[in-house]
Amino acid sequence: MGQTDPAPQQRLVEYVVDRVLDETNTDTKILVLARQDGHLDSFPIWIGSAEGHAIKLALDTTLTPRPMSHDLVKSFMEHLNVTVRRVVIGDVKNSTYYATVYLENNGVERTVDARPSDAISLALRTRAPLYVSEDVLARRNTANLESWLAKQDVKSSTKQPEVQDSCVIRCEGARKDDVDLFTETS
Amino acid sequence: MHLKGLMFDPYNNAYIVVLRDEDGHEMLPIWVGKAEAGAISMALENVAPPRPMTHDFMKSILDAYDAKVISVVITDLNENTYFAKIHLMYQDSEYTVDARPSDAIALALRSNAPVFAKESVLNKQSSEELEQWLENLKPEDFGKLDS
Numbered sequence: 001m002g003q004t005d006p007a008p009q010q011r012l013v014e015y016v017v018d019r020v021l022d023e024t025n026t027d028t029k030i031l032v033l034a035r036q037d038g039h040l041d042s043f044p045i046w047i048g049s050a051e052g053h054a055i056k057l058a059l060d061t062t063l064t065p066r067p068m069s070h071d072l073v074k075s076f077m078e079h080l081n082v083t084v085r086r087v088v089i090g091d092v093k094n095s096t097y098y099a100t101v102y103l104e105n106n107g108v109e110r111t112v113d114a115r116p117s118d119a120i121s122l123a124l125r126t127r128a129p130l131y132v133s134e135d136v137l138a139r140r141n142t143a144n145l146e147s148w149l150a151k152q153d154v155k156s157s158t159k160q161p162e163v164q165d166s167c168v169i170r171c172e173g174a175r176k177d178d179v180d181l182f183t184e185t186s
Numbered sequence: 187m188h189l190k191g192l193m194f195d196p197y198n199n200a201y202i203v204v205l206r207d208e209d210g211h212e213m214l215p216i217w218v219g220k221a222e223a224g225a226i227s228m229a230l231e232n233v234a235p236p237r238p239m240t241h242d243f244m245k246s247i248l249d250a251y252d253a254k255v256i257s258v259v260i261t262d263l264n265e266n267t268y269f270a271k272i273h274l275m276y277q278d279s280e281y282t283v284d285a286r287p288s289d290a291i292a293l294a295l296r297s298n299a300p301v302f303a304k305e306s307v308l309n310k311q312s313s314e315e316l317e318q319w320l321e322n323l324k325p326e327d328f329g330k331l332d333s
Contacts, residue, residue, distance in 0.1 A: 050221035054240075065267055066286045069225075069240045072272075073247060079274065079281045080253055096237070103250060110250035118243045184237065 010090060012131035015043060017059060017120060020052045028183075031055060031117065033132070043132060043140075045097055046183040051117035058124035070121040077126070081105055084128035087119040092136050095182050115184040140182060187214065187260075187301045189291065192227055203291060205260070205303060212308045214260065216268060222288035229295035241292040248297075251276065255297035258290040261304050 014036035021030040029052025033043040047055075054070055056062075067075060077083065082105040091098035099119035101112045114122075123130050187205040190213070195202050201223035205214040218226070225241050227233075238246060248255065253276040262269040270290035274281040285293075294301050 050224075051240075066269075067284060067289075068286075069244070069289050072283070072285050072289050073244050075283050075285075076244070076248060076253070076274070079283055080248075080251055080276050082247070082251060098237075101247075103247065105251055108251075112243065112246045112250055113238060114243045114246075115237050115239075118238070118240050 010088070011134040012088060013134060013137060015130050015132050017055065017124060017130070018042065020056045020059065022052075028052075031120065033130070036129075041137075043137075044182070045116050047115075047117045051115070051121070051184075054121045055117060055124065058121055070118070070125055073122055074125045077103075084122060084126040085109070086128055087114075087123040087130045089116050089119075089130075089132045089136055091133075092139055092182065097136070097182060097184050099184075117184055187303050189226075189230065189295070189301070192223055192230065203288070205301065207303075207308075212303075214263075214303050214308060216260070216263065216287050216291075218288040222286075222292070225292040226288065226295065229292060241289070241296055244289075244293055245296050248274070255293055255299040256280070257300050257302060258285075258294040259302045259304065260287050260290070260307055263287075263307055263310065 015033040016036050018032040018034035021032060023030055023046075027049050028046050029049055031045045031047050031052065033045070035041050054068060057064065057068060058070070064071070082103050085102040085104050087099055087101050089097050089099045097116045099114045099116040101114050101119050101122065103110045103112060120130060122128070187207055190204040190206040193202050193204070195217065198217065200217050200219060203216045203218055203223070203226060205216065206212065225239060228235065228239060229241070235242070253274050256273045256275050259271045259273070260269070261271055268287045270285050270287040272283045272285050272290050272293065274283060291301060293299075
């Protein structure tokens with residue numbers, strides 16, 4: 001993992017999209033990434049609800065009557081013969097994650113700066129791999145998030161229909177300062 | 187067509203993008219969702235968000251390979267299904283890409299590309315409907331975009 005990256009100083013860990021959770025009392029969703037190799041290490045990113053919706057559509061491979069924004073991006077790339085090689089969440093500043101989309105066309109590589117949600121929405125639609133840099137993994141502050149998600153996991157594994165409810169309760173119970181919210185827009 | 191405005195439709199809980207032709211005779215209302223309206227209003231007001239929004243990202247990808255948006259054409263409006271075509275120029279070839287009008291307009295505004303509507307669309311979607319709707323509108327209904 002990461003050996004193919006042209007920037008060897010950036011060690012990468014491969015992740016997959018696990019799920020998108022609703023945070024019903026705010027207009028946000030939580031995108032949860034999981035390690036591709038099965039190691040238990042969830043990586044949550046707070047995103048907007050429209051962005052979460054775009055990811056959910058791709059996760060569930062929902063067919064929409066008209067192309068959604070990221071389907072349009074994919075369509076552009078098909079017309080121009082551009083492929084997504086990989087998506088890397090490579091930086092975090094002021095609790096905001098930064099993603100880079102690596103593109104290729106006839107051997108010409110280009111990188112485009114993006115919000116993780118846009119990058120991941122596109123990666124899911126183009127089946128491109130997703131990586132988080134070890135630097136970002138080391139710098140995130142997850143002490144509170146891990147326990148927050150652990151409780152989610154316990155509840156969701158015992159009874160499926162309660163997931164939404166438990167999420168609401170947890171969100172309401174947690175003050176904003178309790179959980180260091182790592183977002184993509186700050 | 188010029189983008190005349192964007193307003194909130196409290197009855198349908200949606201937004202309306204109003205396009206008007208050059209000499210102001212024809213109006214074309216297009217109903218869009220909240221996220222789509224946000225993407226258009228940011229470009230209209232020249233707001234530079236701290237991070238690239240979806241259509242900025244879209245444009246960055248086109249820019250990365252020197253692909254240009256030449257024009258956008260609203261080709262059909264049918265009940266809840268709206269159609270547009272984005273005309274791209276890339277390496278001396280022209281490409282036509284199917285899109286929703288909201289995405290097409292959001293991208294056209296960011297690319298300074300002209301927006302056209304097929305005459306058949308204008309004839310079909312008579313602006314009477316909009317005029318009636320506008321008459322029922324109260325002043326308070328304007329300027330709700332930030333909500």
